[in-house]
Amino acid sequence: MTRAIPTAFLDRDGVLNIDRGFVFRPEELEFVEDAAAAVRLLNETGYRVVVVTNQSGVARGLYDETALRLFHEHMQAELLVHGAHIDAFYHCPHHPEGSIVEFAIDCDCRKPKAGLLEQAVREQPAERSRSFLIGDREADMTAAKAATRNLIALLRTQRNLPDHRTCRALRASTDPRCGQRPAALRQRVQLQLHKVVVSAGDPTTEN
Ligand SMILES: [Zn+2]
Numbered sequence: 001m002t003r004a005i006p007t008a009f010l011d012r013d014g015v016l017n018i019d020r021g022f023v024f025r026p027e028e029l030e031f032v033e034d035a036a037a038a039v040r041l042l043n044e045t046g047y048r049v050v051v052v053t054n055q056s057g058v059a060r061g062l063y064d065e066t067a068l069r070l071f072h073e074h075m076q077a078e079l080l081v082h083g084a085h086i087d088a089f090y091h092c093p094h095h096p097e098g099s100i101v102e103f104a105i106d107c108d109c110r111k112p113k114a115g116l117l118e119q120a121v122r123e124q125p126a127e128r129s130r131s132f133l134i135g136d137r138e139a140d141m142t143a144a145k146a147a148t149r150n151l152i153a154l155l156r157t158q159r160n161l162p163d164h165r166t167c168r169a170l171r172a173s174t175d176p177r178c179g180q181r182p183a184a185l186r187q188r189v190q191l192q193l194h195k196v197v198v199s200a201g202d203p204t205t206e207n
Contacts, residue, residue: 007126008042011135012053024063026074040084048087050120055091059098090120112142
């Protein structure tokens with residue numbers, strides 16, 4: 001069993017890469033401004049970084065899981081150029097209205113359901129008090145709250161700045177291992193990722 005360590009769960013489209021709607025071609029990868037720096041900061045402070053993403057394009061027949069894996073390999077390679085890396089990728093390929101029979105189901109893993117996040121937490125044990133999720137949609141927040149370990153969730157959109165409850169959570173404990181306040185770290189990472197949204201505009205697609 002892997003040791004439970006502080007973990008940052010990140011949504012992908014709209015958080016790491018600019019959301020153009022069903023991004024899967026390597027050439028469509030464009031990082032949100034400072035996203036790579038945010039991931040590197042997490043890597044350097046001892047956080048495990050885990051991507052948890054809805055990819056209904058698979059169920060819709062727009063791309064298959066091989067193409068998705070290749071995209072993630074490309075993303076990883078590009079992050080490595082910036083001294084950053086993702087520790088694990090998790091995706092939900094399903095959608096109830098998909099055209100690929102195998103994936104056209106009402107699954108338990110598509111956010112806002114908690115299944116994918118719970119699988120990630122099970123396989124990449126997260127030290128709950130210092131772990132958090134950053135997403136750009138209510139579905140991400142709902143999934144984080146619904147997960148059995150009920151993670152701190154940070155919504156990163158233009159319209160939804162952290163509320164008071166989130167701010168309190170951000171001021172939580174200190175992290176003796178990395179010597180940084182996780183609260184301050186989360187805030188820095190979120191600020192780095194937040195800048196993006198302003199330049200990328202509101203996401204309008206539903207992946
Ligand atoms: Zn699913």
